Amino acid sequence: MRSPSVLAGAALAAGFALALTGCATAPSATSASAKSDVRLGKPISAADLAAWDIDIRTSDGRGLPPGRGTVAEGKAVYEAQCIACHGADAKGGPVYGAMVGGVGSFKTGTRVVTPGSMYPYAPILFDYIRRAMPMDRPQSMSANEVYAVSGYILNLNGLVPADAVMDASSLPKVMMPNRDGFIVDDRPDTQAKRCMQNCL
Amino acid sequence: MSRIVAPSDTSPAANSAGPFGDRRNFLRKGMAIAGGAAAAGAGLAHAAPLAIPDSNKAFGKPIAETDYGMPSKYEADVKRRRTDVFKNRQNYSDWSFTPLADQHGTVTPNGLIYERHHNGTPDIDPATHRLVIHGMVRQPLEFSMDDLMRYPSVSRFHFMECSGNGLTDWLKAASKTVQQTHGLLSGGQWTGIPVSRLLDEAGVAPGAKWVIFEGADGSAHLRSIPIAKAMDDCLLVYALNGEKLRAENGYPLRLFVPGWEGNVSVKWLRRIKVGDEPWYVRGETARYTDPMPDGKWRIFSFDMECKSVITRPSGGMNIQAGNHEIQGFAWSGKGSITAVDVTTDGGKTWKEAVLEGPVMNKSLTRFRAPWNWDGRPTTIASRAVDSTGYVQPTVAEIAKVRAIVGFVQHHNGVFPWSVSAAGEVKNAIA
Numbered sequence: 001m002r003s004p005s006v007l008a009g010a011a012l013a014a015g016f017a018l019a020l021t022g023c024a025t026a027p028s029a030t031s032a033s034a035k036s037d038v039r040l041g042k043p044i045s046a047a048d049l050a051a052w053d054i055d056i057r058t059s060d061g062r063g064l065p066p067g068r069g070t071v072a073e074g075k076a077v078y079e080a081q082c083i084a085c086h087g088a089d090a091k092g093g094p095v096y097g098a099m100v101g102g103v104g105s106f107k108t109g110t111r112v113v114t115p116g117s118m119y120p121y122a123p124i125l126f127d128y129i130r131r132a133m134p135m136d137r138p139q140s141m142s143a144n145e146v147y148a149v150s151g152y153i154l155n156l157n158g159l160v161p162a163d164a165v166m167d168a169s170s171l172p173k174v175m176m177p178n179r180d181g182f183i184v185d186d187r188p189d190t191q192a193k194r195c196m197q198n199c200l
Numbered sequence: 201m202s203r204i205v206a207p208s209d210t211s212p213a214a215n216s217a218g219p220f221g222d223r224r225n226f227l228r229k230g231m232a233i234a235g236g237a238a239a240a241g242a243g244l245a246h247a248a249p250l251a252i253p254d255s256n257k258a259f260g261k262p263i264a265e266t267d268y269g270m271p272s273k274y275e276a277d278v279k280r281r282r283t284d285v286f287k288n289r290q291n292y293s294d295w296s297f298t299p300l301a302d303q304h305g306t307v308t309p310n311g312l313i314y315e316r317h318h319n320g321t322p323d324i325d326p327a328t329h330r331l332v333i334h335g336m337v338r339q340p341l342e343f344s345m346d347d348l349m350r351y352p353s354v355s356r357f358h359f360m361e362c363s364g365n366g367l368t369d370w371l372k373a374a375s376k377t378v379q380q381t382h383g384l385l386s387g388g389q390w391t392g393i394p395v396s397r398l399l400d401e402a403g404v405a406p407g408a409k410w411v412i413f414e415g416a417d418g419s420a421h422l423r424s425i426p427i428a429k430a431m432d433d434c435l436l437v438y439a440l441n442g443e444k445l446r447a448e449n450g451y452p453l454r455l456f457v458p459g460w461e462g463n464v465s466v467k468w469l470r471r472i473k474v475g476d477e478p479w480y481v482r483g484e485t486a487r488y489t490d491p492m493p494d495g496k497w498r499i500f501s502f503d504m505e506c507k508s509v510i511t512r513p514s515g516g517m518n519i520q521a522g523n524h525e526i527q528g529f530a531w532s533g534k535g536s537i538t539a540v541d542v543t544t545d546g547g548k549t550w551k552e553a554v555l556e557g558p559v560m561n562k563s564l565t566r567f568r569a570p571w572n573w574d575g576r577p578t579t580i581a582s583r584a585v586d587s588t589g590y591v592q593p594t595v596a597e598i599a600k601v602r603a604i605v606g607f608v609q610h611h612n613g614v615f616p617w618s619v620s621a622a623g624e625v626k627n628a629i630a
Contacts, residue, residue, distance in 0.1 A: 036351070036352045038350055038351050038352070039401050040343060040347035040348075040350060040351070041333070041339075041341025041342065041343055041347070041398070041401050041402065042341060042342045042343070042347075043339055043340065043341060043342075044332060044334070044340050044341065044342040045340070046334075046340070049332050049334060049340065049342070052332060052470065052471055053334070053473075054420070055412055055414065055422065055473060055479055055481070056479070056481075057475065057477065057479050057480075058479060058480045058481065058485075059477065059478075059480050094289065095289050095290050096289075106491075106495035106496075106497075107494065107495035109605060110605070110606070111491060111495075111605055111606045113486060113606070113607070115486070118485065118486040118497075119482070119485060119486055120480060120485055121480055121485075124480065124481065124482050124485060124486070127479075127481055127482070128481070128482040131419070131420035131422075132318070132319065132418070132419045132420060135290075135292060135293075135319055135418065138319065138418050138419065138420065139420070178497075181495065181496055181497055182485070182489065182496065182497050182498070182499040183492060183496050183497070183498050183499070184498070184499060184500060185498055185499070185500050185501040185502065185503070186498070187501065187503065187505060188505065188588075188590055189598075189601045189602070190593035190597045190598055190600075190601060191591075192583075192590075192591040192592065192593040192594070192597055193591060194539075194541065194550075194583070194585065194591050195550065196541065196549065196550045196551070197549055197550075198548070198549075199543075199547055199548055199549065199550065200546070200547055200548050
């Protein structure tokens, strides 16, 4: 991304830093190295870093690659690559617990955290499976396989129909039950006092 | 109450000058060393006659041509340990604890820094490792480790703590030792390059607000953080406590985010991408979030709030009646420690402990308080205060505003140890 006002951007970022911390003693990281002229970064093109550029902005799916997969294909992928650890129908296996169910459990005494109950955005499935699964050979699955198995997990959770096709367009549109389940950090949330005598 | 800080080089007189240490305590010390009934009935036991030790009468081990020193064989029990409460069914996404009761000073030895990995420790050759910065920048850049070593470096003392430290011990005493209750905590001197330096070189675009950091491990672990924090005090770290990072701590390069939960300090760092919104990845939505009332979850709770724990005496130890020096750690992700209070009567009364200097920003701080235990069952605990004025709360106070249910992060509650009449020290969280 190009910007004619790079310096303005940097100054803006520094302003955020002060606003965020409000800290009079913030270390002067930039000024400490300001006298050095070392600039050794080598320009790299988007094409040359494409193999690394795998993050998905999950709220809108930005970064999702071309490709597609069906729930049925996902079941086959799951049973070949995932079932050994996660168990049949994603109900839990020898290494990992259930990846289905839990919707509605967060207001009970036992919160069942699964992709279906917890993820606010469906592309989290694609991002995480592609980068980290299967655990013994991560980043080995094709985009089609990842779309497919994402769709299968969503289907097991009742969030897409059995004939769903997952791709860069459809996956971000899946409405996740916990989308509005998050609140931003509001701490400090306690106001403990320093009692020294007769405290009980 | 004014802050009490002893210099790190303290004399016995300075030791006895604090609110805990009066002259009478100091004079009594000799009386109580033998402890209990023996001291009361028969006076001090006499030491046995001394023989010349074998070590005085033989060659020592010669100096090797090259060597890397290791701990004494007599310290073989001082080791990191995996959890013995919340046992994972694999040991790749797992964790191990620092033996805090055996840590002296505020620097955790590199072999004892706690571990939390999401797919084990990768083997990365620094000659082939690369760091990339891209996204909302003027010019995407790639750096080799040789490149990075040529930049001006800074070294800073900071603690690092996992957000999950203490998660097994909110409402019941599940863990036995302070290693298990609090050992996802370490401290040290981190050396590297300010993140701001390299972001400035790449040229951050207007409108950039968040940055994602991604590892080269088998989980490609990643977290997004506000760019303001990245520009403020975050470091690209390649060394810890005077030597290059150990493999399990991110060799050859990691992010270090002072004062924030450990999992944002991404190890084995390969990529930095600048953006205008959070990415909401699995780690920051489904894992490192806090259950809140009404079925909600608190997200982006980065700060590790002010906390303390007594490490001596602590769970699993046996003590005798008489004089002791209560010792422990205090730390805050939002500043420096200004005071630590200690109770030895189960919370009825508290007295201010002595802080051992230097007391540094977002760093482990040691405290100590003399204690003459009368041999009756009691409970001891510590409570820290930081430079924002925040006072470490009890679990009961935290439970009023959060939902303590399931896998709960960010436990900074006051942590009690009970002492039985037999001198057994036990976890007394509930």
